[in-house]
């Protein structure tokens with residue numbers, strides 16, 4: 001249909017990354033896509049914390065399925081500022097993933113189940129929430145999606161006019 005549509009349709013969670021760092025240029029492009037995400041009332045109640053190197057192991061301790069964080073070249077934690085909303089955080093996360101894919105960087109959404117610990121680990125102020133992150137890296141050899149479960153059929157999820 002179009003290249004952009006293809007990008008959206010082919011976006012998958014990737015958990016195998018090459019060890020090299022994400023280039024400054026690519027990281028900046030990804031963060032710009034996050035920063036330019038539309039938000040409720042344009043409030044932009046978010047911060048994006050980039051974690052790299054040894055600190056990735058500590059961050060990974062804050063969630064239950066965080067191997068992609070351990071193996072990532074960089075993980076961006078989406079910090080919801082006090083009063084912000086999760087819809088905006090979700091939009092920013094998706095923009096991070098789409099922008100990353102557009103420039104050849106693979107990504108995986110991450111839940112930090114112990115978000116309070118994550119908040120302390122990052123030194124984020126009280127009242128902020130640090131539940132979600134996106135792990136990033138150049139795709140490794142096993143970068144095809146590990147647990148691709150397909151999707152529910154359209155008949156099961158699309159309704160018209162009324163539920």
Ligand SMILES: Cc1cc2nc3c(=O)[nH]c(=O)nc-3n(C[C@H](O)[C@H](O)[C@H](O)COP(=O)(O)O)c2cc1C
Pocket residue numbers: 011012013014015063064065066068108109110111112145147148149150
């Ligand atoms: C809100 C959210 C949280 C997620 N948390 C994790 C996580 O902690 N660890 C992980 O490996 N994948 C996580 N994922 C990735 C999902 O498992 C993935 O989106 C789903 O399996 C569909 O994958 P696919 O797009 O490759 O088909 C998360 C996804 C979302 C949307």
